[in-house]
Amino acid sequence: MDADIPSDGRLRDAELQARARVWASPGAPSLGRLARHAVALPAGQVRWALGRLPNTALDGLSGEGALDPADAVKALRGTVREASAGWVRDQLAALGPSGAELAGLLRDAEGLTPRGLADLLNDEPVLPDPVPAHAVRRALEKHLPGQVTEFDPDPLAVTPLHQTHRGVVRDGRAVVVRVLRPGARAGMRDDLRLAANLVAPLTLLPQTASVQPMAVLRSAARRAVEQTDLRHDARNTAELSALLDGRLKGLRLAEPVLESRGVIAYALPDGAVPLAESDADVRKALPALLTLVVEAALADGVFHADLRPEHLFALPDGTLLLAGCTAAGRLEPALRRAFLDYITALFGGDPAGQVDALDRLGAIPSNADRAALEADLRAAPELSPLRLLRGGGDAVRVLGDLASRHGLRVPSGLLGWARALLTYRALTRHLVPDMPIIQALLPLVPRLGDINRRLTEAESG
Incomplete structure (x- = not known):
């Protein structure tokens, strides 16, 4: 019988971090997984060469x-x-x-x-083949015996770790059912251990100090541990629902009605259809999605870390329904304060303030030339406040180039949020293809002062 997981978010995070260290530590690798990798490498080359x-x-x-x-x-x-x-x-x-x-x-x-x-x-996205209907039924009976009385054998969505179906639970309610793919948890764990065996020797090289390979690997492991136990999905949703009650205009979080390690079911209101099959105006919900990933991270220290288009449904009243949160993240107050100061300095056209905030974030190596970094920030026209407020389509590219030139690194405490920002960017690009990432972040700018005030009050209280 699986041990229950705590409802308190910080206790859950501590347990996830501890399990991630186990998964992403050197050790005896799985012989079966080694064989899979040994076959995959030449198979990929041969398939490409012949096809x-x-x-x-x-x-x-x-x-x-x-x-x-x-x-x-x-x-x-x-x-x-x-x-x-x-x-x-x-x-x-x-x-x-x-x-x-x-x-x-x-x-x-x-x-x-x-x-x-x-x-x-x-x-050509890489997606595994759909799980057959009989295997889905077996998973439902294993994890929620007798609870899901009907399910549509045709999946609504297929992802690397999960598969989603419409269903009906025993009390007659319509639900959307997310099922963990068979073997996904063991495969992720074995691959992370194998990666740790390869990465650990690299940490002895001085030139890898700024890359932090083990920190990156353990951040990935924490996410994998969480995503392959769907009880976290229910806990994350409940926490975000309570925290953000009334603050998500145009978006609702679905209610989890059944949960287990391998299966979770969310209530599906009448008339809900997958977003991909609707003509809903998704722009109305973009501020709410921004709140889930960015504003909640800065103001409350908790954020949705795995936004996916297949988790979104359109409702008859024009709002969107988000069914699930397979991964959540947390930011400590010091990181939140420094990042707020960085964003304020970026949109305020203050290169010296940007450098100071980046230093407090731990993003600047000790041997970096701070004066040269500040000069490069000042000389980049793409980072001027006017260009940023007009959309800033080239700002991300310029910041990436500067980070590479000056050896800037993502602080270990921000790795999970960095991945969440990538998923948010991918989602907004999917929903509104012509929207640059800076433009997607613009609704946050007027609220920075309020967020800063709330953070100050929380620290003083």
Whole structure:
């Protein structure tokens, strides 16, 4: 019998951090998982070579007339780059749920993932095959025996770790049922341990100090532990519902009615349809989504860390329903204060204030040239307040370039939130393709003063 998990968010977070350290620590790897990786690598290369490389090469090298040597080398490099992206994508697909989850992270991390690979993962997302209906029924009976009396065998959504179906529970209520994919928890745990064995020696190299590979790995492990126990989904939803009651205009959080480690059911109101099948005006709910990920993080220290379009439903009254929170995160007050000061300095056109806030966040290495960083921030026209308030489409790219140039790092305490911001960015891009990320954050700017006041009151109280 699985031990229950605490309802208190901070106790849950402590337990998740402890389990993440276990999952992401060096140790004896699973022999079966090692064999899966050993097969996946050549399988991805062979699949790409046989299925795609010939056409890729012909497309890159064909054309009117003969290519001069420089153009031929350029075309060959493009072919090799595309082929490399292709076999990495196919290798990830061969690894099952954990490979698909990593592919999603690489796809969302625009600017950090090589462009060829990011473009390919956008065009051809890595998703495992749907779980067969009989396996879903077996999972329902194992985790919630007799509770789900009906379910639609055709899934509403298939993700690397979960599968979602419509269903009916014993009291006759319509629900949306999320089922953990068989083997997903063990596969994630084994892959994280294998990664820890590979990463641990790198921590001895001085040049990896700013990258913090083990901190990144343990942040991923914490997320994996949480997402593969759906009881956390129910607890997270309940906590956010109580915390943000009345503050989510145009958005409702669905009520969890059944929960277990492998299955969770959310109440589905009459007339609810998946967002992808509706013509709802999603822009009305964007401020609420921003509240869940950004405002709640800064003002309350808790945030939704896994926004996904497949969790959204349109309701007849024009509002949206969010069914679930498979991962939540927390920020300590000192980090929240420093990040608030950074955002205020960014939109206020204060490069010195930005550098000071970044330093307090722990993002600037001890050997960095602070004066040069401030000069580069001051010299970037894309970061001017006027350009930011007009949408700031190039601001993220410029900030990424500056971070790379000056060796800036994401503080370990912000790693989970950084991933949440990536999922928020991916969601807003999916819902409103023409909206830059800075524009999606603009509704927060007028509320920064109020958030700062609430944080000050919480600290003094």
